[in-house]
Structures are given as structure tokens and as C-alpha cells.
Amino acid sequence: EVKLVESGGGLVQPGRSLKLSCAASGFNFNDYWMGWVRQAPGKGLEWIGEINKDSSTINYTPSLKDKFTISRDNAQNTLYLQMSKLGSEDTAIYYCARASLDYWGQGVMVTVSS
């Protein structure tokens, strides 16, 4: 069974950084591109970016390219999202998914507030 479990969310002050993790199991993590999607409270879905199997290619949505960094550790079957210069507009549920978006995690809430 494909399983993706996000962690690292919570309350963070504006301007600070936060790093999310996504633990993958039930499939060969090394064989798949992976990605992140977010959803602001009561709003729609926003694609953040994706990373290829060996981390040599990373694509971002242009508006987040300078704030967010996607990385992965294939030895640990873990995907990461490093977020910097956070603002209230970044308050959302963050979902980890296989890049084809066929399987998603349950999501982790990030709240940016003083």
C-alpha cells in the first residue's frame, strides 16, 4: 500500500522558516518523481513543485521559486520542503504526493501568524 506521511507543520511567525518532511513507503521511492501541493483554508489547490528521481531536476511554480526548496533523501525514503520568508499567505495544508499526483499524503497544516 502506498503511504505518504507529512510532518513538521505547526504555528510559525511571519518571516521565519520551516521545513516539512514526507515519509514514503509501499513503493520504490527511488523510481518516482515527487511533489508538493498546498491548499489555503477554504480555498483550492496550488501546485508548488516537483523533484525528479536523482534530484537533478526540480521545477517550481514561479511565484514560490525564491521562497521554497524541494529536496529528497532516497536512502531515507523522505521528501522535504524547506520554506523561508513565510507570510500569512503561506498558511495552508501542505500535501506531499507522487509527482503524477496519483497518491497523496493526508497533509500537514502550516499556520503563519504572530
Added chain:
Amino acid sequence: ETVMTQSPTSMSTSIGERVTLNCKASQSVGINVDWYQQTPGQSPKLLIYGASNRHTGVPDRFTGSGFGRDFTLTISNMEAEDLAVYYCLQYGSIPPTFGGGTKLELK
């Protein structure tokens, strides 16, 4: 960036009804469109990929169609468990972009 416009934004339906949801792309995306279902408190679930292919385990009452700019998701025989928000996604151009969603409610 390709803008995906879904219509209607909400729809009142009845159990057993046939439901048609629409998604229009601002430029041609070929068949590079997926459909997702999201129930309250849950993560989105893939229903249709490549415009018309059902994902594993998706009931055959869900049918996707379309090419280019216009896409449709049809639920042939609405069930209570289908009450949800449905999103289309295009991945024909970077960045992939979602539509704003269509919420299905009971009449």
C-alpha cells in the same frame, strides 16, 4: 501560465442523477488533464488521468472526456458518497494548474 476555469462552481444534485462538470483551459493542453475528488477533511483523490482514463479502483460511473481546451467529468448515477468538491488539473504546461473546483451538494 494556463488558467483552468471550472463550471459551475457549485451544483445541487439528487441521488441517481446524471451530473456533468466542465473545465476549460485558457490554451490547448492536449489530453493532459486529470480530475480529482476531495471530500471534507480528506486529501484529494485521483479519479481520471489523461482526460479519460479511470484511476485504479474508480467506479465506472465516473467518465472523463475532452481534448484541447474543453474537458468534462460525468457522473452517470450520482451516489451519496460522490458529494464532494471536484478539481481539474492541467499538466500540459509548467506549472501544472488546477481549476477552482466544483462543489456538489444535495438538493
